[in-house]
Amino acid sequence: MSLPKKVLISEVAPRDGWQNHPVPIPTETKIKYIKKMVDCGARKMEITSFVNPKYVPQMGDAREVFRGVRSYLEERGVTAFALTLNQKGVENAREAGFTHVEFVLSASEEHNLRNSRRTIQESLDAFKELAANAEGLHIILAMPCVFGSPFGDEVPVDRVKWLIDEAQSVGVAEFGIADTAGISTPENTRRLVKAIREYTDLNKVSLHMHDTYGMGLANCYVAMEEGIAMMDSSLAGMGGCPFVPGAKGNIATEDLVYMLDKMGIETGYDLNKLNQTAAEMAAEIQATVVSAQGAACKHE
Template identity: 40%
Template sequence: MGKSLQFPERVTICEVAPRDGFQSISEFIPTANKVKIIRALAQTGISSLEISSFVHPRAIPQLKDAEEVVRTVIDELEGVDVRALVPNLRGTERAVGAGVKKVKTMLSATDSHSLSNANATVADAQQKQTPIFDYAAANNIEVMGSISVAFGCPFEGVVPVERLVEIVGRYDSMGVREISLADTTGMAHPKQVYDTLAVLQEVFPHIAYSMHFHNTRGMALANTLAALEQGVTLYDSSIAGLGGCPYAPGATGNVATEDLAHMLTEMGIATGTNLNRLIEVAKEVRDLISVPGDSYMLKAGPSSCLHEDAPSGQEKVEE
């Protein structure tokens, strides 16, 4: 018999539409609709949620109501690991003031993207994060790190794994124990993901890696499979495939939450989510904010729907 692939028995999906998804929409989404979507997502079994980004309103006007959104729903999200993206100390103070207990820092893997995004080189931008960690330590706030364009940069191409080792090393010295690796413009491929994680987990085995795959070139689920083979259990996704970095040319949506949950369910990997409810919410989001929606579940539905009403052992035959 051939060798069977080994995967985790359970993974955690973090829903990032309220941050990454919303920021990609040019027309302002009314605060009430943002709240409605977050409440709907909370009813799907999602156990982790990136609720917003506390950047300056001029940078991303779509998220100018971050405090109002968070204050409205934060007390309803008991049992959900809620986090917010923060660019600096001021953003951290705003997030914590609104009730957030976990923040994620912003950092690029390349100087070109960092200069475009943060007007600083990677090393300088990471050093400037020190006040965030000091403030968090003084206020019992958890901080996770992130690395954008971790696998490929639209300005510099493939990112050497040695660069990631340097950045993770600096995060490690700051006490970070969870780091998001973001394929911001969908340039990664499965072998690269597998090999990169092999190196990082060997050098920093005590750090948990969270995968943030965009589906720009249709590789997100394949890259997820490669990360699963490396034992990774933390994955970001966005309902209806919403998303895209405003500072990365050609960036498109995240892997759709409903597609990710469907694949994992078919593989027998537990997520704690209700797939049918995720698909319903994806449709609601698509209609509520007038976006086309980019997921296989919205187009074809789950595999199980092809045979749920068919006689035992048979599948419906489509004309």
């Protein structure tokens, strides 16, 4: 298949990038850098999560952060969404003003138990009930571990198909397929995307790859070849999953934009602004820029 002319990148640093950062990030700092990410070109962003702050304290200011950026995002046509794990989280997100809500349901039984303390079937039942009562909300079903589990349990393609079929039956608007531990290879990614293409419209599927073993951009490339044109990435390559031992590194937004720019694929991002903002943010919140772009810029 031909490559897309344009790719919509979802910036996930404000949630996935910051959620497990060991140094508390002040609310006003989060607000400042979310606005800077928009100025870099972000038009879709995962702003925060409505989860138990006991387990993810960095997200305890979800309402305050969104209150501080909402008008800025709306004025610039940015789609903002929040991650949730249950009905309570969805209602909290709705009350805070979100119209786009992401619900997490892992394709790995073991990961789902660790992440949400439920079996896949229990999470699916809860999700279907939630979706049936989600009038006015754009529901995104995020599916971690569809490319494989870091815990050794099998993740058959038929299970992924079943989850998508069940979600489509209750009117889900969008799916996110994730390589949560960064263990997929281009061959594996191509095989799964081809399979998914047989039973759903790839125009409503986004790709969330991690770069744990350096395969992130290669996986993005083959997914584009198979028809995916929505992808997640994180400024400075920040983030991972706190519930997956050893997992690290979302794909860096600046690396993804560099690759797409060089391929003539439109993203709407300004690469120079991205690199500058990544460096500024990392310095302020005591983080490390792990992108290839960041390393290259140090020697220019």
